[in-house]
Amino acid sequence: MNVNAVSAVFQRVLENPEVRADSDFFVMGGDSLLATRVLSAIARTSGVELDFDDFLDAPTPSALAKKIASAGQDVNRA
Amino acid sequence: MSVVVVGAGLAGLTAATDLAASGVEVTVLEARERVGGRTHGIEVAPGVWVDAGAAYLGDRHTALTALLAELDLKTTPTTMTGASRFALGGAGQTRAGRFPPLSAVALGELFDALDELDRGVRADAPWLSAGAAQLDALTAAEWAREHLRHPDARLFFPLFLGEMMAADPADVSVLHMAFYLRSGGGIRYLNAFAGGAQEDRIDGGAHQVCRRLAAALGDRVRLGEPVRAIHQDGDGVTVVAATGSVRAQAAVVAVPPTLADAIDHRPVLPAPRSGERTAPGCAVKVHLVYPTPAWREQGLSGWSVNARRPLLSTVDDSPADGEVGVLTGFVTGREAHRYAALPAAEQREQAVAQAARLFPGLPEPIGCHVTDWVHERYSRGCYAALFGPGDWPRLGPRLTAPHRRVHWAGTETSTEFFGLMEGAIRSGHRVAAEISATYRWRDIHD
Numbered sequence: 001m002n003v004n005a006v007s008a009v010f011q012r013v014l015e016n017p018e019v020r021a022d023s024d025f026f027v028m029g030g031d032s033l034l035a036t037r038v039l040s041a042i043a044r045t046s047g048v049e050l051d052f053d054d055f056l057d058a059p060t061p062s063a064l065a066k067k068i069a070s071a072g073q074d075v076n077r078a
Numbered sequence: 079m080s081v082v083v084v085g086a087g088l089a090g091l092t093a094a095t096d097l098a099a100s101g102v103e104v105t106v107l108e109a110r111e112r113v114g115g116r117t118h119g120i121e122v123a124p125g126v127w128v129d130a131g132a133a134y135l136g137d138r139h140t141a142l143t144a145l146l147a148e149l150d151l152k153t154t155p156t157t158m159t160g161a162s163r164f165a166l167g168g169a170g171q172t173r174a175g176r177f178p179p180l181s182a183v184a185l186g187e188l189f190d191a192l193d194e195l196d197r198g199v200r201a202d203a204p205w206l207s208a209g210a211a212q213l214d215a216l217t218a219a220e221w222a223r224e225h226l227r228h229p230d231a232r233l234f235f236p237l238f239l240g241e242m243m244a245a246d247p248a249d250v251s252v253l254h255m256a257f258y259l260r261s262g263g264g265i266r267y268l269n270a271f272a273g274g275a276q277e278d279r280i281d282g283g284a285h286q287v288c289r290r291l292a293a294a295l296g297d298r299v300r301l302g303e304p305v306r307a308i309h310q311d312g313d314g315v316t317v318v319a320a321t322g323s324v325r326a327q328a329a330v331v332a333v334p335p336t337l338a339d340a341i342d343h344r345p346v347l348p349a350p351r352s353g354e355r356t357a358p359g360c361a362v363k364v365h366l367v368y369p370t371p372a373w374r375e376q377g378l379s380g381w382s383v384n385a386r387r388p389l390l391s392t393v394d395d396s397p398a399d400g401e402v403g404v405l406t407g408f409v410t411g412r413e414a415h416r417y418a419a420l421p422a423a424e425q426r427e428q429a430v431a432q433a434a435r436l437f438p439g440l441p442e443p444i445g446c447h448v449t450d451w452v453h454e455r456y457s458r459g460c461y462a463a464l465f466g467p468g469d470w471p472r473l474g475p476r477l478t479a480p481h482r483r484v485h486w487a488g489t490e491t492s493t494e495f496f497g498l499m500e501g502a503i504r505s506g507h508r509v510a511a512e513i514s515a516t517y518r519w520r521d522i523h524d
Contacts (some may be wrong), residue, residue: 002423029273030268031270031272032176032177033189033265033266033269033270034266035177035182036177036182036183036185036186036189037186037189037193038186039182039183039186039188040182040183040185040186040187040189041186041190043183043186049181049183050182050183051181051182051183052177052182055182056174056175056439062498
């Protein structure tokens with residue numbers, strides 16, 4: 001999943017079209033319940049299952065896209 | 079124009095206040111020796127009041143917010159700083175924030191499914207939703223068995239439903255669950271403290287709302303008057319209470335549906351107010367009082383979520399000045415039935431022991447107060463009545479339809495914020511307006 005795809009998930013879950021690549025999910029009104037819905041959407045689309053600490057660590061579309069990419073590589077290597 | 083209001087909870091007293099303001103002669107008959115219904119304050123330390131019943135509000139609760147302003151009552155934010163405790167199988171865990179140590183993806187899938195359900199129901203008339211018959215036929219427990227694959231989702235779902243609506247999943251239809259979540263503003267709003275339905279509580283206790291409304295109504299409110307019967311004739315109603323009868327042109331019944339059915343109505347009701355599967359909301363609230371909120375010294379917020387008995391969750395309800403520490407525990411769903419049946423000493427022992435495991439180093443509490451709403455004679459459950467399979471299609475179309483001169487109020491008659499204080503107040507305003515519109519013409523020509 002690239003940054004734009006992750007941004008699109010943020011926009012849908014937050015019901016806010018103003019999300020940018022560097023928008024912080026929690027500053028934009030996201031909370032832990034909505035965060036799980038981003039993570040389930042990512043798992044559905046990319047097959048990568050991140051946990052909540054991953055999201056706290058990378059709460060923007062660009063940071064989260066990097067996590068997905070590296071987790072995806074780990075999955076492929078294993 | 080004269081009206082008897084049955085029940086001095088938020089719905090009844092809001093209705094009575096509106097009616098009195100428009101010049102109607104009002105009598106309020108209340109079964110208990112106190113007003114407030116499912117709002118109830120307990121003084122746990124000198125000058126420190128806690129909410130033994132309804133407690134929280136958010137910014138969408140506009141009718142309650144307006145009423146608080148009129149009554150000069152203030153709110154206080156439900157601050158939650160520090161880490162949470164979780165006991166979800168295995169050893170207890172401490173985590174930053176409120177997120178449980180479970181699979182985030184599995185919980186996301188659960189919330190996706192619930193969100194899809196609640197968006198699918200018609201908020202104003204759930205029984206007319208697309209697919210209502212199928213959603214009504216299934217209990218939430220059956221739905222969970224069918225739709226939740228991940229063990230973490232299965233573990234968390236009953237805890238979530240207990241927290242949101244004080245329901246055992248076996249007690250509610252999927253239609254009622256979806257409606258309740260929708261009515262309260264959706265899962266995110268209902269679940270959230272900051273920015274949600276638990277943003278604030280009422281400074282000094284929610285019970286003050288009814289106390290102040292009743293004080294302004296004065297001797298129009300009569301306590302210790304359980305209503306046994308309402309007999310109607312061509313000119314009005316005779317409401318039979320403990321110490322005698324009150325005659326009026328109309329009545330407002332502002333009690334939960336099973337209690338409304340327990341009144342002897344003549345002529346009989348064309349359809350009951352509750353169904354065979356209507357269950358009491360299963361909530362027992364426990365307040366543990368400590369010399370100080372000692373958990374804060376360890377960086378803990380007091381918030382916990384537990385799969386172990388009896389407290390499903392705990393929250394810090396200490397007064398702002400920190401004079402004492404108050405830990406509020408919620409026992410909901412199926413566990414509420416078991417816990418409510420225990421002797422008082424055992425209830426206390428189990429709650430205290432669980433709190434001590436969750437928050438190591440807590441001293442012995444200086445107070446323990448258990449409020450059992452399941453067996454409360456004049457509430458029969460809290461937060462609200464739970465509609466099971468078959469209930470909505472039967473009860474929905476008549477939710478607010480008057481039975482001749484008998485009109486209905488109560489949070490269970492409000493499709494907006496059903497089960498909450500906000501729903502109760504909106505139902506009170508609605509019924510008062512309904513009565514003004516219905517009887518105005520007759521009144522003028524009397």
